[in-house]
Amino acid sequence: MTEAVPSLVCLQGVTKVFASGVTALSDLDLDVRPGELLSLLGPSGCGKSTALRIIAGLAHPTSGSVAWPGAAAQDHRGEIGFVFQEPTLMPWANVADNVWLPLRLRGVSRRDAAGSxxxxxxxxxxxxxxxxxxxxxxxxxxxxxxxxxxxxLKPRLLLMDEPFAALDEITRFRLNDDLLRLQGELGCTVVFVTHSIYESAYLSNRIAIMSPRPGRIVAEIEGTARNERGTDFRTSARYAELCRRISRQLEAPIAGASS
Structure with a gap:
């Protein structure tokens, strides 16, 4: 019998209440598996970005835990890359110096960072x-x-918060393909926040569907392996059926919240 691979990071019973009194997350459980591309899908305001920031250590849960099996408490922060909704580039710096920024913050000189x-x-x-x-x-x-x-930073875990939402469809499709290629080349784990059923179906090994606020995981759907997503996948019957399954699972908690 094959031994189960431990989770890369595990959120257990995570609740987040902001100072304003808004409860963004309630009793959220989520395991992130090594090497997967996991999409967090749900309506606006359901806490997807908050969950991502908690994984990154940029926010802390009000209750619950975030565990990194097999990692020392101080080690995992250096293995995370974060891509925000907006590029957030420094307008006064050129492309190379913008890429250098996280390395510079770690004390790496411009000369030593040139290769990276x-x-x-x-x-x-x-x-x-x-x-x-x-x-x-x-x-x-x-x-x-x-x-x-x-x-x-050569991250082990890449967190992406709706990075392609503001782009035109052609550019978005191209960057989706680039992301799959990059993940294949680097072997990193990706957690990808999106509002798009179609994007989650195309990219993901697994889709975690969140309820309206306060957010929690209400369903998980297995996606497809990276090597199964060829040039015709978006027009295939398998892709269409996957989109329908995701849509049905997404509609249920939204309908329940509005009834």
């Missing part, structure tokens, strides 16, 4: 843009820089 910066830009297809400034880039290119900045 170049490698990260190559991963996202921006080798020729190191000297460009954010104002010279398209929205999709800015997001690629943001991803490269997170990848410069």
């Amino acid at each position: 910066i170049a490698a990260a830009l190559a991963l996202v297809g921006l080798e020729g843009f190191a000297a460009a400034y954010p104002r010279e880039l398209s929205g999709g290119m800015k997001m690629r820089v943001s991803i490269a900045r997170a990848l410069s």
Whole structure:
């Protein structure tokens, strides 16, 4: 019998109440498995971004626990990359210096970081843009820089908070494919927040569906393996059926909350 692989990170009974009195999460349980691309899907305001920030250590639960099996308490923070909804680039710095930022915060000199910066830009297809400034880039290119900045840390876990939501559909499809390629090359685990049924169905090994606020996990759906998502997957019957399954599971808690 094959021994189960321990979770990379595990949230147990996590509740988050803000100072305003708003309860964002209530008794949320979530296991993140090594090497998967897990999507968190749910309506606006259900606490998806809050859950991501708690995993990253940028926010702390009011109650419940966040465990990193097999990792010392201080070790995991250095293994996390975070891509926010907006690229959040420094407009006065060129692309290379924007990618350098997290390395600089760790005390790595610009000279010593040069190889990591170049490698990260190559991963996202921006080798020729190191000297460009954010104002010279398209929205999709800015997001690629943001991803490269997170990848410069060589993260074990990549957290992505609706990174493609503001992009046009063509650019979004292209970056979805790039993300799958990057995950395959790097072997990292990805937790991906999205509002899109179609995006979650295309990207994910597993989809965790959240209830309206206060958020908790109400259903999980197994997606597809990365090697099963070829160029025709978006038009396949299998993809359409997966989207229908996700849609039905998503509608149930929303209907319950509004009844």
